[in-house]
Amino acid sequence: MLSSLPVLEKCAEDVARANLRAYDAARASFSWEAARRDLDGLPSGGLNIAHEAVDRHAAGPRGSRVAIRWLGRSGTTRDLTYADLSRQTSRFANALRGLGVGPGERVYTLLGRVPELYVAVLGTLKSGNVVCPLFSAFGPEPIRTRLAIGGARVLVTTEALYERKVAALRASLPELEHVLVVGPKGAPPEGTLAFDALLDRSADAFTIPATDPEAPALLHFTSGTTGKPKGVLHVHQAVVAHHATGRLALDLHPEDVFWCTADPGWVTGTSYGIIAPLTHGVTSIVDEADFDVERWYRILAEQRVNVWYSAPTAIRMLMRAGIEPVRRHDLGALRFLASVGEPLNPEAVLWSQEAFGRPFHDNWWQTETGGIMIANFASMPVRPGSMGRPLPGIEAAVVRPTEDGVEEIREPGLEGELALRPGWPSMFRAYWNEPERYAKCFRDGWYLTGDLAHGDDDGYFWFVGRGDDVIKTSGHLIGPFEVESVLMEHPGVAEAGVIGKPDPVAHEVVKAFVSLKPGFVPGEALRRELLALARKRLGAVVAPKEIDFADSLPRTRSGKIMRRLLRARELGLPEGDVSTLEDAP
Numbered sequence: 125m126l127s128s129l130p131v132l133e134k135c136a137e138d139v140a141r142a143n144l145r146a147y148d149a150a151r152a153s154f155s156w157e158a159a160r161r162d163l164d165g166l167p168s169g170g171l172n173i174a175h176e177a178v179d180r181h182a183a184g185p186r187g188s189r190v191a192i193r194w195l196g197r198s199g200t201t202r203d204l205t206y207a208d209l210s211r212q213t214s215r216f217a218n219a220l221r222g223l224g225v226g227p228g229e230r231v232y233t234l235l236g237r238v239p240e241l242y243v244a245v246l247g248t249l250k251s252g253n254v255v256c257p258l259f260s261a262f263g264p265e266p267i268r269t270r271l272a273i274g275g276a277r278v279l280v281t282t283e284a285l286y287e288r289k290v291a292a293l294r295a296s297l298p299e300l301e302h303v304l305v306v307g308p309k310g311a312p313p314e315g316t317l318a319f320d321a322l323l324d325r326s327a328d329a330f331t332i333p334a335t336d337p338e339a340p341a342l343l344h345f346t347s348g349t350t351g352k353p354k355g356v357l358h359v360h361q362a363v364v365a366h367h368a369t370g371r372l373a374l375d376l377h378p379e380d381v382f383w384c385t386a387d388p389g390w391v392t393g394t395s396y397g398i399i400a401p402l403t404h405g406v407t408s409i410v411d412e413a414d415f416d417v418e419r420w421y422r423i424l425a426e427q428r429v430n431v432w433y434s435a436p437t438a439i440r441m442l443m444r445a446g447i448e449p450v451r452r453h454d455l456g457a458l459r460f461l462a463s464v465g466e467p468l469n470p471e472a473v474l475w476s477q478e479a480f481g482r483p484f485h486d487n488w489w490q491t492e493t494g495g496i497m498i499a500n501f502a503s504m505p506v507r508p509g510s511m512g513r514p515l516p517g518i519e520a521a522v523v524r525p526t527e528d529g530v531e532e533i534r535e536p537g538l539e540g541e542l543a544l545r546p547g548w549p550s551m552f553r554a555y556w557n558e559p560e561r562y563a564k565c566f567r568d569g570w571y572l573t574g575d576l577a578h579g580d581d582d583g584y585f586w587f588v589g590r591g592d593d594v595i596k597t598s599g600h601l602i603g604p605f606e607v608e609s610v611l612m613e614h615p616g617v618a619e620a621g622v623i624g625k626p627d628p629v630a631h632e633v634v635k636a637f638v639s640l641k642p643g644f645v646p647g648e649a650l651r652r653e654l655l656a657l658a659r660k661r662l663g664a665v666v667a668p669k670e671i672d673f674a675d676s677l678p679r680t681r682s683g684k685i686m687r688r689l690l691r692a693r694e695l696g697l698p699e700g701d702v703s704t705l706e707d708a709p
């Protein structure tokens with residue numbers, strides 16, 4: 125079926141204005157050392173993300189350019205120029221100093237997409253601390269786990285989020301010393317400080333200290349099949365990759381208006397919703413509101429967005445609304461459309477060509493890679509359904525395990541694990557405090573991504589699936605273990621198994637299977653009780669959408685729930701190898 129899909133050729137004009145015009149030549153001439161020279165470096169030495177993103181522009185002719193145009197939920201607009209952002213982030217860095225927060229200590233944010241989020245993230249990077257933006261829709265349990273794993277010393281949040289989700293956790297988080305609340309109506313809640321008052325008292329000049337490019341900068345959480353979430357650590361040097369990939373894969377030009385729709389609580393919203401657009405000195409649109417078809421087209425039209433980076437779930441929701449709403453808006457400024465996070469189905473690429481006159485360009489990466497690794501480029505024909513080709517500076521391969529390592533699969537179309545050759549600047553440097561888990565990701569000189577893929581004759585990569593049980597729903601990566609653990613807290617639940625059930629819009633939805641302890645009866649009332657418990661503790665994005673009861677769940681002889689089998693049974697697929705099943709014949 126794939127071979128019958130058209131290849132979408134690019135016109136000469138698109139090729140001529142693309143940053144990457146000839147793929148092979150760009151790969152041959154690329155080096156990370158040269159890419160580093162596109163950045164300034166600190167006057168005092170080293171490399172600091174916030175200097176490259178903010179201060180170097182603020183000091184020059186770009187200082188008066190709008191860095192962030194914030195569109196409030198209720199219609200307000202606030203512009204922050206590069207000079208404004210520089211002053212605000214300096215105030216925040218000074219405030220951290222004033223609180224006695226030492227270098228390398230972790231500063232977390234739990235905020236919606238409000239200007240203060242951007243100030244706190246960049247101000248933390250200036251001060252030499254590690255920043256961890258958390259997704260504000262998380263419930264108390266994922267928040268507590270992540271604050272505890274990273275040993276948060278400071279948290280920036282709002283009064284409402286603090287009271288609903290954090291206040292009750294304080295006693296269990298002894299390392300969390302300072303909580304700064306944005307916009308309290310009156311006095312800040314007990315045990316917190318008012319963010320605005322603190323910034324008002326802080327000086328707006330701050331000299332970024334010499335920063336080792338290998339100094340820790342960003343902490344993002346991701347999930348595995350088992351165990352707690354993993355804290356993925358990136359260093360300041362990652363900015364070299366953010367900048368280079370912004371130029372090559374997102375085709376950012378200095379005068380662009382750019383809109384990345386991702387939330388900074390996930391890696392895309394930080395690497396490309398904060399850092400890359402600012403290092404390029406473009407105007408970045410930040411919309412506080414959630415997805416809405418009409419609102420999104422209005423933003424694209426009114427803000428004259430040139431480059432738009434979004435995700436397959438959103439694109440499928442736009443598709444569902446049809447082409448008519450597109451036709452009612454002038455989207456003539458749009459030049460380049462890119463997508464990441466889940467498989468982008470060929471139909472969506474073809475629809476986008478019809479709706480916008482331009483295809484969405486799928487690209488692939490993950491929290492651990494810190495930046496885009498494989499992409500469909502502005503100058504290259506798009507093969508709908510393919511993730512594209514590796515970025516200059518990136519070596520990718522499909523590999524299979526051997527007895528003592530891995531070997532490359534060179535035959536086109538043959539499936540294996542997607543692997544990358546380590547050495548790019550935004551490669552993660554650690555799973556926070558878990559050196560063994562980190563070491564397991566590398567074999568025979570390759571970083572193993574955990575994704576299954578195959579290549580084709582021309583070096584395009586095609587996504588096949590995840591190699592593990594992790595769930596992707598609306599672009600959010602959910603670890604089944606975290607969900608199972610909360611369901612197990614209910615006194616009636618004996619076992620819980622959680623899978624991703626395919627969904628035409630969200631890619632997958634979280635589905636749970638539970639077996640009950642004696643004395644508990646399956647039924648609608650209990651199902652609702654479990655759904656409510658999960659939503660309260662985990663937040664709506666992480667909680668299961670469906671719960672089924674089962675007499676018992678399939679387990680391996682070593683006692684692990686076989687989620688693969690639950691999924692196969694749910695979908696009516698062949699059960700595959702069941703020889704390790706507990707009650708196998």
Ligand code: AMP
Nearest residue numbers: 464465466467487488489490491587601
């Ligand atoms: P995260 O670390 O949350 O960004 O999720 C990364 C995972 O999302 C990858 O390992 C893939 O499983 C999936 N993913 C990201 N981009 C794509 C893509 N273009 N096509 C298919 N899956 C993708």
